[in-house]
Amino acid sequence: MQLLLIHSDYIEYETKKQTPVAEKIEESLKSGRLEEALTAFMAVESIDEANPEGTIKKTVSEIEKVATQVKTNRIMLYPYAHLSSDLSSPKVAVQVLKGIETALSGKYEVKRAPFGWYKAFSISCKGHPLSELSRSIRPEETAKAAGKVEVCGEKEVVSEALKAESTAKSYWRILTPDGELHEIENFDLTPYPKLQQFVDYEISKSRAVERAPPHVELMRRLELADYEPGSDSGNMRYYPKGRLVKSLLENYVLDVATDFGAMEVETPIMYDMNHPTLKKYLDRFPARQYSIESDKRQMFLRFAACFGQFLINHDMTISYKNLPLRMIEMTRYSFRKEQRGELVGLRRLRAFTMPDMHSLCADMDQAVDQFKKQYDLCIDVLDNIGIHIKDYEVAIRFTRDFYESNKELIVNMARTVNKPVLIEMWDTRFFYFVLKFEFNFVDALAKASALSTVQIDVENAERYDISYVNPDGKLERPTVLHCSPSGAIERCIYALLEKAAMETEEGKVPMLPVWLSPTQVRIVPVSEKHVAFVEEVSQKLDCRVDIDDRDLSIGKKVREAGREWVPYVVVIGDKEIEDGTINVTIRAESGQNKPKKVQITPEELNSRIKGEIAGKPYRKLPLAKYLSVRPKFF
């Protein structure tokens, strides 16, 4: 429902011509006038169809509130379709308009302009500060359902849920590894500047971005990713190096999940808004989804893999012997139509890649046991990606009831990371989970973003009618865990780049982990005549090697290798051909303007790199080996 309220000296209308949807009216209603009245121009929207009674109730209370403020007891209800681009059916609109009229007519002098007619009107607006107000009214169930549907992953992505969250009463605390809960005001955060920033960010709920964060320039300069003007905002293009890094991260998380016992599946990207299980809440808040029309059907693009996996679970025959039952999907993509101003670089996107794992557990005991294991798993995954415990802040959120019966679990979580963590506790359960944690990366601009998360979901098994057979042969509802071991893949890249930017400011030399570096070894021949030998050396190296055979000075080639963050730079000339060793600049051990150079054999370099990338996925060089034939992407 869209409302435009005008406090007017008078309002006057006259019907001209009826449209096909016009309501039948008496002659007396064909014109009307009210002096000193509040005029409510209104448009009933398709979103209101789900609950016309609720819409009526809320609209009436809004109008009454304003009528009281402007001290008038005359109200003109005026249907005005132009307020919305998503109108309800005429039938519902008339129903709602009449309902509002009836509800108000007891206390006020009410007139209602007829629906579905072309009308001439004149109005005189009083012009005082309260005389022009607009309101959008949304059905209550929307916010509630949206909260419940904030099923997977990053806490901040479904802002409907945030709205509910912002009205929920939260108790904030700091939990220290010794198990003490501290009031935030009484806890000295000075030794923990990043936690301080995270706490400020969380509690103030201020999420505006003032300037482009450093990773935006880096993602372009390193030719990883870029904005795509031909698409919608927040849908990025990835150049070969970016695709490589993404692919390695995706494969890594999948490998880890497989080792953990998860089965990889693939589910559709788009769903029918009218599917019985999805319909009841989805078609009420299309705002946050991409919706697309396919022939006559309304589809939406998934914002997580929950639907697909739960729909599979629903159809499965599951025994208690199969539990915990874990499935994972690398969702390329999940789509969320985030508000324009919230999109930034790789931090927050409208299309992103998220590993989404769900575990069906027999009961709360098994769920808690899994939760612990997945907490440790997440720490390990991020650590291997290059984001360590010191690089993020832990938030643990739960209901009071859950805390009372699981104190030991929660204290152990703080003990594991061995530093203070932020606690948020609710008296009552507003959401589908009773316990969740996230690891939050705090970037160079003090903005926090969630990476890994695990949640214990006590609602969706019921909603999707998922059950398993217990030892007595009876059907039971499982408890469901949601887990994104790394968080969104793009966001991991963002975190790595932001971390590198912060380290640069501290005087360190920035780089990506070797297993993620697009070029692992760059060989620079001293002159053209060394190229053949360089090619031989490159074949002794079992990694991503490229050769800078361009007609440039050594100095320039070395500088460019540095600007690309190449971990190992090798210069080869006559000397190397003679003694069989190579000169290697090791980026990880260099300082700014202090290159660390060693003279070793190709075999030694090879085994060093092999050790560094052991156990990680590997892909071949995504670009031409010889730089002279490589294109520039911008």
Added chain:
RNA sequence: GCCUCGUUGGCUCAGCCCGGUAGAGCGAGUGACUUGUAAUCACUAGGUCGCGUGUUCAAAUCACGCACGAGGCUCCA
């Protein structure tokens, strides 16, 4: 919905205030050099200055309108 700022070769930007037929660096191409660790030298190509209208002898420059982008505010019962 409102406000501010921006839009000039592939990229980054100058020129606009005080109108006089468009500039730099990087990148690209060609040639020279055959090179030992953070930018070798020279030359060449490349722009109807976001779109439209107006003012003017003359508009990248001034005015108005529009489009797109970035940011902020408001709203998000």
